[in-house]
Amino acid sequence: MADAPETVPDRILVVDDEEALRTPLCQYLTKQGFAVRQAESAAAARTMLKSEAADLVLLDIMMPGEDGLSLTRHLVETQRVPVILLTARGEATDRIVGLEIGADDYVVKPFEPRELVARIRSVLRRASRAETPAGTEADYCFEGWRLDPLKRRLLDPEGAVVAISSAEFRLLKAFCDRPRQVIDRDRLLDMVQGREAHLFDRAVDNAISRLRRKIEIDRSDPQLILTVRGGGYMLAADVTRAASG
Structure with missing residues (x-):
């Protein structure tokens, strides 16, 4: 009997300048079965995405240098990769702007890790449904x-x-x-x-x-x-x- 094909894990890129949040979050997501990479800035994220694509980007809005909204705009217009924003509780305006420019969801800090994983899987399912089924490439x-x-x-x-x-x-x-x-x-x-x-x-x-x-x-x-x-x-x-x- 042939072995079942190996499931390829979804690739998540976590972009956050706060190392104390980023590292344990990446460890948790890895335990949940995702292939996780991390970047401490928008510039680092851009460099990493040139070498390997991501299936979803988890992105902090407030970062030094290029902020998360600017990077979101770049991602949805050039790579069309799903984006979930990480926002502070008082950043309602930024959340609205993020949705307007094409972010798929947002999570308010501090967040429950299990809820974040549920949000990630929901966005990935929605993105998967939007993919073209075989035989309908016209x-x-x-x-x-x-x-x-x-x-x-x-x-x-x-x-x-x-x-x-x-x-x-x-x-x-x-x-x-x-x-x-x-x-x-x-x-x-x-x-x-x-x-x-x-x-x-x-x-x-x-x-x-x-x-x-x-x-x-x-x-x-x-x-x-x-x-x-x-x-x-x-x-x-x-x-x-x-x-x-």
Whole structure:
């Protein structure tokens, strides 16, 4: 009987300048079955991610030098890696900004390690569900735009790559899977942010606004992503599937 394939652990990068918190946290996450690396700054994290990707980044907001929000923006726009922010109790504004720019979740310090692990696994499951199942690699095409679900890449009508965050990708893919159908805000909210998104009820509106800035000719008069009063939003375009170029 053949041996069962070995399970590859999820790779977590912990970025925090506070060594007294970072080291025991990494030890705990390792015991929970994750492959953990640690960085003491945003600069160190950038260097480490060039040599090896991460499946999720656990990131402190307040750090010397480049702060966590700046690094979050870089990660969601260039690597589309899920991010969970570590925030102090009084940093409500920073948490909101973090969600607006595409962070997947946040945890307030001091936190219960078991709850943090539950949050990590929830975000990883959500990211996994957004991955393209085998046999559905064909691109989504609408109004000259092309969304590659395998590479998570958006191409404009001229063929240029347009950077999108992981939240924007999930949102646009949801619309492409349901063209000309109204998707209510609660469903979109879960797709964009997941747990506790209801505490920040403008999460969907902000994600829609960012997406419109990228795909609409005139975002003040959108023609592709329409607001349906009392219902939600709709992609007002026909979508076809084509083999990836």
